[in-house]
Amino acid sequence: MTNSAQNKKSPPKYFSSLMLVPKYVTKFQCLGGECPDTCCSTWTINVDKATFQRYRRETHPEIKPLLQQFLVQEDKDSDVRHGKLNLRPSDSHCGLHTSEGMCPIQQKLGEDALSDTCYVYPRHVVQFGDRFEQSLTLSCPEAARLALTQDDAFEFVSADFTSRLATTPVIASTRGYSIEAMDEVRIFLIQLFQTAGLSNTERLVTVGWLCQQIDHLVASSMQSEVHTLLAEMTAMIESGSIHELVDQLNKQQATSVTVFSILFGVKSPQEVRDNQRDVLDRVRSGLGITADLPLETISDNYVRGSKILAEDGGAGEKLTSRYLLNDLIRETFPWTRASAMEHYRKLLTRYGILRLMLAGVAAELGNAPDDATIVQTIQVFCRIYQHNAAFSKRAESLLVQSEWTQLDRLYALLH
Ligand code: SF4
Numbered sequence: 001m002t003n004s005a006q007n008k009k010s011p012p013k014y015f016s017s018l019m020l021v022p023k024y025v026t027k028f029q030c031l032g033g034e035c036p037d038t039c040c041s042t043w044t045i046n047v048d049k050a051t052f053q054r055y056r057r058e059t060h061p062e063i064k065p066l067l068q069q070f071l072v073q074e075d076k077d078s079d080v081r082h083g084k085l086n087l088r089p090s091d092s093h094c095g096l097h098t099s100e101g102m103c104p105i106q107q108k109l110g111e112d113a114l115s116d117t118c119y120v121y122p123r124h125v126v127q128f129g130d131r132f133e134q135s136l137t138l139s140c141p142e143a144a145r146l147a148l149t150q151d152d153a154f155e156f157v158s159a160d161f162t163s164r165l166a167t168t169p170v171i172a173s174t175r176g177y178s179i180e181a182m183d184e185v186r187i188f189l190i191q192l193f194q195t196a197g198l199s200n201t202e203r204l205v206t207v208g209w210l211c212q213q214i215d216h217l218v219a220s221s222m223q224s225e226v227h228t229l230l231a232e233m234t235a236m237i238e239s240g241s242i243h244e245l246v247d248q249l250n251k252q253q254a255t256s257v258t259v260f261s262i263l264f265g266v267k268s269p270q271e272v273r274d275n276q277r278d279v280l281d282r283v284r285s286g287l288g289i290t291a292d293l294p295l296e297t298i299s300d301n302y303v304r305g306s307k308i309l310a311e312d313g314g315a316g317e318k319l320t321s322r323y324l325l326n327d328l329i330r331e332t333f334p335w336t337r338a339s340a341m342e343h344y345r346k347l348l349t350r351y352g353i354l355r356l357m358l359a360g361v362a363a364e365l366g367n368a369p370d371d372a373t374i375v376q377t378i379q380v381f382c383r384i385y386q387h388n389a390a391f392s393k394r395a396e397s398l399l400v401q402s403e404w405t406q407l408d409r410l411y412a413l414l415h
Contacts, residue, residue: 013112013164013165014162014163014164014165015162015165015168016160016161016162017161019125019132019133019134019158019160020132020157021134021135021157021158021161022135022154022329023150023153023154023156024154025135027150028122028123028143031141032102033100035141036141036274037274037380038101039121039122039140040101040103041092041093041094042092042093043094043383044085045085046080046081046082046083047071047085047117048079048082048115048116049079051083051113051115051116052071052073052082052083052115055067055071060108060109062108063096063104063105066095066096067096070085070086070095070096071083071084071086072086106118116164116167117167119167120164124137125163125168126168126170126171126332127168127169128171128179128182129171129172132168134161135329135330136326136330137330137386138323138326138382139379139383139387141275141376144378144379144382147322147323148319148322148371148375148378149319149375154190154322154325154326171336174335175218175339176218176223177214177218177223177335178223181223181224181227184226184227184230185210185334186332186335192206192237193321193324193325194325195237199246199317200317200320200321200324202242202246203324204324204351205242205246205249205411205414206233206236207347208407208411209233210233210334210340211334211343212407214229214334215339215340218339249411256352256412257302257353257355258295258298258299258356259398259399260353260395261287261289261295261298261356262293263353263398264280264287264289265289267284275376276380278376279357279377282360282365283356283357283377284360285360286301286305286359286361286362286365287302287305287356287359301360302359302360304359304363305359305360306355306359308359308362308365308366308367308368309362309368312369315370316362316368316369320351320354320355320358320374323354323378323382324347327347341407344410345396345399345410346396348413349396349399349413350381350385351413351414352413353381353395354377357377357381358374358378361373
């Protein structure tokens with residue numbers, strides 16, 4: 001083959017490799033038509049440029065009219081958000097989704113015809129240095145069930161997977177840290193969330209302190225000191241002095257987290273149904289959220305719900321720590337935002353909203369939610385936070401407006 005012929009050959013779309021995964025990933029199978037909260041509901045799917053162009057040329061007699069009706073251009077200059085599949089107004093599902101809960105693109109045209117978003121969801125694959133990793137987003141009910149309820153969910157194993165190159169970001173050495181140093185930080189964080197005898201508050205205080213120091217080492221060009229820093233922090237945890245450190249934090253703003261109650265509105269928008277509506281209605285009712293946003297009542301209900309959760313024997317705390325661990329792994333924390341502290345602020349925002357939701361559910365029930373209810377609440381939280389850009393943007397801006405960008409202020413969210 002000549003060089004020019006080689007140059008014209010399109011790049012490979014797929015790759016197969018051993019991937020490092022938490023064990024729960026190996027057990028995942030899409031529930032298809034049995035799914036209680038299908039990803040095809042209330043999520044306007046982005047269509048990548050190559051798939052968009054393919055769909056525009058589609059001639060299948062059953063698929064073509066559906067695409068003509070629901071596929072629209074979104075941003076012609078974007079490869080990832082080139083088009084989108086609009087929702088069907090009658091049930092807020094993807095316009096192509098059948099009444100049996102199936103995807104006609106996959107059924108009639110095959111998996112290769114799926115957009116990048118539909119092909120990869122709920123999987124998240126990254127190349128970290130020269131290693132491939134995979135985790136799942138917990139906005140999928142089956143992924144949430146497996147990750148949160150199985151005791152061996154976060155044992156790490158190697159397994160063979162095939163994925164698309166276009167949906168596999170490469171995480172390389174950044175901000176003067178070697179990939180080995182970045183990996184060392186990640187291993188420390190994974191162990192932190194697997195260390196028994198620590199509360200989530202203690203873990204998150206430790207994460208905040210570590211992120212602040214990581215940014216500080218960048219500012220002073222001392223990135224090579226990160227190994228010493230991690231050794232000191234490990235000693236602090238092993239000696240138990242982390243407990244005293246957290247006890248000393250200011251607990252005056254015990255209900256700061258209720259600032260997020262404004263995010264839930266008074267009732268769910270029309271397109272929110274079933275599973276999501278159940279949880280959101282429960283949160284509003286438990287917290288007492290009404291149009292005039294009675295913050296004192298909401299705070300009282302939050303404190304009551306939190307107390308119920310604290311007395312539940314640790315189930316809520318355990319499942320929440322697994323949620324946080326999954327997020328840290330999935331996001332390659334703290335290496336995929338402009339700074340470690342920015343990444344930390346986003347993590348605490350999510351944690352604050354999730355705790356508010358769990359406390360609301362507990363307050364509404366009047367007793368500790370069972371595992372299935374906690375899993376459902378975490379899954380719905382992930383669904384609205386990850387699939388509704390307006391919601392997550394607003395949450396983030398609430399913190400900036402409240403000037404909660406510094407570590408000492410952010411810690412108020414942990415109580
Ligand atoms: S949300 Fe998960 S289990 Fe449900 S249809 Fe989508 S991938 Fe399948």
